[in-house]
Amino acid sequence: MKGFEYLQEELDQMKEEGTFRTLVSIESEQGSKVVINGKEVIQLSSNNYLGLTTHPRLKQAALQAVNEYGAGTGSVRTIAGTFSMHDELEKKLAKFKHTEAALVFQSGFTTNQGVLSSILTNQDVVISDALNHASIIDGIRLTKAARKVYKHVDMNDLEKALQETQQYRKRIIVTDGVFSMDGNIAPLPQIVELAEKYDALVMVDDAHASGVLGENGRGTVNHFNLDGRVHIQVGTLSKAVGVLGGYIASTQTLIDYLIHKGRPFLFSTSHPPAVTAACIEAVDVLLEEPELIEKLWDNTEFFKEGLQKLGFQTGTSETPITPIFVGGESLAHQFSDKLLEYGVFAQGIAFPTVERGKARVRTIVTAQHSRDELEKALEIFEKAGKELGILR
Numbered sequence: 001m002k003g004f005e006y007l008q009e010e011l012d013q014m015k016e017e018g019t020f021r022t023l024v025s026i027e028s029e030q031g032s033k034v035v036i037n038g039k040e041v042i043q044l045s046s047n048n049y050l051g052l053t054t055h056p057r058l059k060q061a062a063l064q065a066v067n068e069y070g071a072g073t074g075s076v077r078t079i080a081g082t083f084s085m086h087d088e089l090e091k092k093l094a095k096f097k098h099t100e101a102a103l104v105f106q107s108g109f110t111t112n113q114g115v116l117s118s119i120l121t122n123q124d125v126v127i128s129d130a131l132n133h134a135s136i137i138d139g140i141r142l143t144k145a146a147r148k149v150y151k152h153v154d155m156n157d158l159e160k161a162l163q164e165t166q167q168y169r170k171r172i173i174v175t176d177g178v179f180s181m182d183g184n185i186a187p188l189p190q191i192v193e194l195a196e197k198y199d200a201l202v203m204v205d206d207a208h209a210s211g212v213l214g215e216n217g218r219g220t221v222n223h224f225n226l227d228g229r230v231h232i233q234v235g236t237l238s239k240a241v242g243v244l245g246g247y248i249a250s251t252q253t254l255i256d257y258l259i260h261k262g263r264p265f266l267f268s269t270s271h272p273p274a275v276t277a278a279c280i281e282a283v284d285v286l287l288e289e290p291e292l293i294e295k296l297w298d299n300t301e302f303f304k305e306g307l308q309k310l311g312f313q314t315g316t317s318e319t320p321i322t323p324i325f326v327g328g329e330s331l332a333h334q335f336s337d338k339l340l341e342y343g344v345f346a347q348g349i350a351f352p353t354v355e356r357g358k359a360r361v362r363t364i365v366t367a368q369h370s371r372d373e374l375e376k377a378l379e380i381f382e383k384a385g386k387e388l389g390i391l392r
């Protein structure tokens with residue numbers, strides 16, 4: 001069919017630059033090892049921090065929900081698609097996050113979009129970290145509010161932005177809790193102090209911190225003892241929780257407002273029973289199996305140190321997300337391809353997901369990885385790194 005030649009041109013350009021990618025299909029369950037192209041490899045690219053995607057309790061909860069309630073809900077939440085289990089999950093999440101209320105959206109992406117697009121007008125301003133997630137950026141694009149971007153985790157620049165925006169009705173500072181490409185933690189205590197000094201709201205996206213940081217994985221707010229001082233906490237149910245979805249944990253006022261105005265919430269069908277039941281079970285697992293988070297951090301320390309000892313550049317990471325910087329866009333993909341050939345799945349990440357010149361292979365260890373698997377992975381990184389001249 002004719003019509004897309006202009007898009008094909010751009011794709012051909014990407015092929016020339018070595019940045020064109022095809023999707024990698026996994027032929028097994030998501031675990032510390034996965035099957036790709038018929039071969040078992042060590043998985044270091046998933047967000048399955050605690051191995052909950054295949055946890056027996058979650059699988060059992062999902063199966064039981066399908067048997068009792070069926071495969072789908074048949075409606076959006078606000079019309080006929082709120083089941084009692086949706087309420088139960090939200091109550092559990094609010095309690096978990098120590099907030100008055102919580103509201104679940106279809107994904108973390110639509111949560112950010114939904115909240116930012118609905119609570120601000122042209123009388124307001126969003127103040128956003130330069131490296132915030134795409135879903136925050138898209139949420140900001142959908143508001144009529146003014147916007148200011150401060151340099152990544154630069155508190156002087158944030159204060160400057162706050163001083164320059166005093167004329168607005170509401171100011172909201174938005175930050176990732178853990179930055180998804182670098183693995184560093186936002187300086188939340190300083191952000192909250194500045195917000196209190198200048199009377200601004202704070203919104204934290206804890207997609208990569210939920211289930212990872214804080215008591216039982218409550219996130220960055222709890223990690224920094226800031227319970228009650230951050231206005232909006234965003235979480236995902238798709239990463240450490242192992243299933244699918246996003247949520248807001250906040251005050252009853254904000255939740256009531258979003259039920260009326262949050263467009264992805266209003267106009268998209270609610271989660272199927274299997275998803276909701278598995279998420280409920282996952283919160284119980286977080287509360288009852290804290291050893292999973294301990295294992296995650298043990299593995300993180302072991303693997304990060306191993307990479308650094310080999311001489312890889314791992315940047316500012318403080319979490320299970322460890323990037324390995326290689327520089328060139330196409331080198332990141334070559335490195336990733338070589339790792340896969342030798343038995344490790346670790347995706348190359350390049351522009352436009354990260355800045356040009358900051359291309360990397362990103363790794364995420366999980367609680368499921370055995371020491372043997374991580375040692376084997378380090379050997380493979382060393383071999384591939386030397387072959388490509390990333391290591392000397």
Ligand SMILES: *Cc1c(COP(=O)(O)O)cnc(C)c1O
Nearest residue numbers: 107108109133180207236238245
């Ligand atoms: C992954 C991610 C999201 C999106 O979450 P999904 O549930 O996968 O849609 C939002 N924010 C951040 C910081 C993320 O890393």
